[in-house]
Amino acid sequence: MFFNSFTFLLFFSVVFFVYWFPLKRNINKQNIFLLLASYVFYGWWDWRFLTLIAFSTVVDFYCGKYLGAEKKQAKRKLILGISLVVNLGLLGFFKYYNFFIESWVELWSEMGVHVNLYSVKIILPVGISFYTFQTMSYTIDVYRNKIEPTHSFINFAAFVSFFPQLVAGPIERASHLLPQFSKKRVFDYNTAVSGSHLIVWGLFKKIVIADTCATYVNVIFDDYHNMNSLSLLLGAVYFSFQIYGDFSGYSDIAIGVSRLLGFDLKQNFNYPYFSRNIAEFWRKWHISLSTWFRDYLYIPLGGSRGSLALTIRNVFIIFAVSGFWHGANWTFVFWGFLHALYFLPLLLFNKNREYLDTVSLSLNKNGLIQGVNIIFTFLLVALAWVFFRANTINDAFAYLEHLVTNQIFTIQYLSIERYAVEALLLLSSFVFAEWFSKKRETPFFGKLCSFNLGLTILAIIVLGVYSTHSDFIYFQF
Numbered sequence: 001m002f003f004n005s006f007t008f009l010l011f012f013s014v015v016f017f018v019y020w021f022p023l024k025r026n027i028n029k030q031n032i033f034l035l036l037a038s039y040v041f042y043g044w045w046d047w048r049f050l051t052l053i054a055f056s057t058v059v060d061f062y063c064g065k066y067l068g069a070e071k072k073q074a075k076r077k078l079i080l081g082i083s084l085v086v087n088l089g090l091l092g093f094f095k096y097y098n099f100f101i102e103s104w105v106e107l108w109s110e111m112g113v114h115v116n117l118y119s120v121k122i123i124l125p126v127g128i129s130f131y132t133f134q135t136m137s138y139t140i141d142v143y144r145n146k147i148e149p150t151h152s153f154i155n156f157a158a159f160v161s162f163f164p165q166l167v168a169g170p171i172e173r174a175s176h177l178l179p180q181f182s183k184k185r186v187f188d189y190n191t192a193v194s195g196s197h198l199i200v201w202g203l204f205k206k207i208v209i210a211d212t213c214a215t216y217v218n219v220i221f222d223d224y225h226n227m228n229s230l231s232l233l234l235g236a237v238y239f240s241f242q243i244y245g246d247f248s249g250y251s252d253i254a255i256g257v258s259r260l261l262g263f264d265l266k267q268n269f270n271y272p273y274f275s276r277n278i279a280e281f282w283r284k285w286h287i288s289l290s291t292w293f294r295d296y297l298y299i300p301l302g303g304s305r306g307s308l309a310l311t312i313r314n315v316f317i318i319f320a321v322s323g324f325w326h327g328a329n330w331t332f333v334f335w336g337f338l339h340a341l342y343f344l345p346l347l348l349f350n351k352n353r354e355y356l357d358t359v360s361l362s363l364n365k366n367g368l369i370q371g372v373n374i375i376f377t378f379l380l381v382a383l384a385w386v387f388f389r390a391n392t393i394n395d396a397f398a399y400l401e402h403l404v405t406n407q408i409f410t411i412q413y414l415s416i417e418r419y420a421v422e423a424l425l426l427l428s429s430f431v432f433a434e435w436f437s438k439k440r441e442t443p444f445f446g447k448l449c450s451f452n453l454g455l456t457i458l459a460i461i462v463l464g465v466y467s468t469h470s471d472f473i474y475f476q477f
Contacts, residue, residue, distance in 0.1 A: 001044040003253045004206055011041065012257065019261060020187055027184050031158050034261075038161035042126070049125040052090060057160045059086045060135040061153055064142045068149035076143060083139040087132045094125055096328045127167030129325060133292055135160055138174040140296055147175050155181040164257040168250045170268040170288035177265070185262030195259025197453070202252030204456050208463045209245035209430055213238040216423055219414050221389055224399045228408035232399060234424075236382040239389045241427055244273065247286070271438040273381070273431075274359050276373040278342040279352040281381060289325070293318050308348075315347060316340045326388070331396060335387040342380055358439060 001008050015037045023029045043050045063083040070076050138156075141147045150156050159178045165171075220227055220235030227235070251268035258265045268288050275281035282290050298318050304311045316337070323336020346352040359374070361367040383400065390396035411421065 001041050003250065003257075004203060007044075011037075016260060024187070027182075028154070030185070031152075031154050031181050034163075035154060035158040035161060038158065038163040038166060041163040042161060042166055045126050046123070048123075052094075052125055052128065053131060053161055054157075056087060056090065056132060056135055057157045059083060060139050060160075061150075061156045063139050064149035064156075065151070067139065067142045080139055080143045084136060087136050091128055091132045094123075094128060130169050130171055131160055131166060133171050133289075134174075137171075137292065137296065138178070141174060147178075150174075150178060150182075152182070162258075162263075164254040164261075164263075165265055168247070168254070169286075170251055170254065170266050171292055172265060172288070177263070180263050187262065191259050191262075195256040198252045198256030198259070200453060200456055200460070202249040202254075202256060203460050205245040205249030205252065208459050209426070210242045210249060212423060212426060212463065213242035213245065216414070217242050217389065221399070224395075224402060227402070227406075228410060228412060229403050229406040230409040231412045231414075232403040232406070235399075236386050236403075237427075238423060239385050240273070240378070240382040241430070243385065243388070244269075245430075271434055273378055274374055274435070274438060275377050276355045276359060276370055277346055277351065277377055278339065278380065279346050280355040281377060282339070282343075283356075289322070293322055297321065312344065312347065315343055319343070330393050331387045331390055334393060334396070335384055338384045338387065342384070 001011060015033075019030055019033060023033055039050055042053060060083055063079050066079050067076055070079065138147075138159075142149050150159075155178065158181055159172075159174065162172075162177070217235060217239045220231055220238070224232060224235070248269040255265045255267070266288060268286060270284040270287065272281050272284035275284055298314055301314045301317065302310055303314060319336040319340035320333060321336070323332040323334070323339075326332040326335075343352065346354075359370060361371055386399050387393070387396040390399060
């Protein structure tokens, strides 16, 4: 069930009405209803996926319960180990089994040895990377005595399966979201309005920006051998906006829907393409995942507390794992490795903690420098996205090689019968709107709220009818 579908509109309309009218005075019934609605939402893709999320929920609920009661450290480590093995085992099998089998066969084939290993085509459950990380953070935090285990199975199950953020985040911490299921929710008009604005803006990002860019991206990447340098550069730029509009659009809708139900989710994107270096980019891109790896992997490895060599090791581990988390393909691993290389000079020269403020440009030397840094950082990110989008490592390198060696910078008439200028004008308008939104809690609608909101909705309707529909990219992760 996709956010940008009439099915979801009908589904959420029913959920909203039942949740706030017949059930508004009974928080327990609201939670039960949210749990059932979330399972309907998740089971819409494939009902078999429900067994996995239910199993993970039961395991981590009881692991948390036993961790709270157990005082002996050895037994507590064992309980935590059970939770991690179950969650990582499920994630590893369903997401990476075929990848490892195929990589093993290919490795032996390169050495001239034929190996015939049995592999099966395993369906990747939607959102498994997200909810397994969410449940693991719960048991780890209970183990660390940072939170108390919940005694309500319904509340915990609703927390794990909460449908607005279930399949593509944000990855919520139990310390933030779980207590909200125990508190009475009161409908607030201003919160609902801000949530509605986020939903509209998220749909605009997905339908108008991401899906429009996808049309160009698919043509350019599928036929990159016949594209000139300008088209290949634009292909990388288009994909940068496609994945941002797609993923941050989903997060905006998830946060907006949650607000309409009286819940608060953490911000997942903070205008990352206005970053002035790679470190700032990663503080603003997919924040819930970046902070997850920071708190549950980077810091336990030692973070930056040891020698410079150990710090560099930890940074490369984090980026490699982050890349591998995104998908079972060496392209994602190399994408993570490339970002580690980008990050390394900042680490060596102690520049990784610069730019903690909100960017603002002025007509002086400092403003010019920051503007150049933003453009340079965006180009680095866009080139790395080529590996993220390419089917294979060889395709990614061939794409970049052709971009550099072709050296023809003329606008091509693509097979989709559209000039690239159209998309560039759209993206320029989008960047302009984002720039004036970066200091706001909700989108750019501002003083001309009614006009801008109406114009945005009109664009969604028009582009939604005539543009090519594509699934949310992060559903595959």
